[in-house]
Amino acid sequence: MALVGTAGTTDLGAIDPLADLAERARHLDAWFHVDAAVAGAFAVSERLGDRLRGLGDADSVTVDFHKLWWQPFNASALLVRDDTSFDLLRVASSYLDRGDELDGMINLVGRSLDTSRRFDAAKVVASLRVIGRIRFAAMIEHLVDLAEYAYRALEDHPVFAPLAAPEGVSVVFDAPGYDPDVLRVVQQSLLERGEMVLGRTTLRGRSALKFTFMNPLTTYHDVDQLISGVATEVTRGPTKS
Ligand SMILES: Cc1ncc(COP(=O)(O)O)c(C=O)c1O
Structure with a gap:
């Protein structure tokens, strides 16, 4: 079972009481997911970060960098507390996951962009580095x-x-x-x-x-x-x- 909270609803931008939901999820032994597509960017601001209290207790969080992080469409992230959670999505393919590395051989698949996917993380990292957290926070505030x-x-x-x-x-x-x-x-x-x-x-x-x-x-x-x-x-x- 999963309990889902929203940090920034589409219409009102309302933020659920995440700390209370986290507590409830713990009590129910449920997965706690937060949709922080809209307000996730508040995390960079000391002044606004408190509105997301409890977010750190989530098992998974979605963030849309193409919203309040001003990134070109589309740049989203699914953050998980424990990266073994991604094992649920992992599908082995014999032509990519050949196990060459285990034999000390080179497998170019592990040294290049993920097949034909775009390197979306580059634009996020580059612009955050250029703007810096303090200026970024001031823009959102x-x-x-x-x-x-x-x-x-x-x-x-x-x-x-x-x-x-x-x-x-x-x-x-x-x-x-x-x-x-x-x-x-x-x-x-x-x-x-x-x-x-x-x-x-x-x-x-x-x-x-x-x-x-x-x-x-x-x-x-x-x-x-x-x-x-x-x-x-x-x-x-x-x-x-
Ligand atoms: C609360 C919330 N979650 C998720 C989304 C999904 O956004 P997108 O499809 O742009 O990633 C939206 C879009 O407005 C939203 O308001």
Whole structure:
């Protein structure tokens, strides 16, 4: 049996109480897996790392480097506590695993890239080395700060209501006084005009829009402009009947 937690859900970026889940998994003697595709990058930040408390107790973790690690698509990793876990996936093939090394002979298969797979780890290692942990952490922390700033601005806004406090880089919100279909039209027209890429989703039965902050060059002023741009569009639409 496996118990699976999520560090950064797709819509809200919510992080499960990983330490509690780890404890529960231990109690049940279950495999503990964490999907940290979205928020795994928080681990590099001293300030945000605490949100992942319990992650270190996972038996396996998935991380997407093409999300908040800014790597070219696609670069993902499955990390396991004990590398013998990979034995479950291992299939011996007589033409590759010839056992030559055991006889002191050379087998080029063990000295080259894995057959025709790309060397995706190279881009991750190179960019992490160039940027460095401290700058990398500052970039992620800035995105989290932008999401919190947007949340507060939406809370105070006469048109919008955020649906949950952000734990990561996404903020989901709706426009309570307006026909829910307005949000669909607004999202599409802003996209078609090339002005904004907004997410659109349904949360607890409510149609909603979503800001996901991914670009560390985004400023607080940009956030203000994004919100007022969406407000201008929404207030052109019909109110709830
Ligand atoms: C929580 C979560 N896990 C896993 C994935 C899978 O991502 P990908 O197919 O890009 O690796 C996503 C994608 O958004 C996600 O939000």
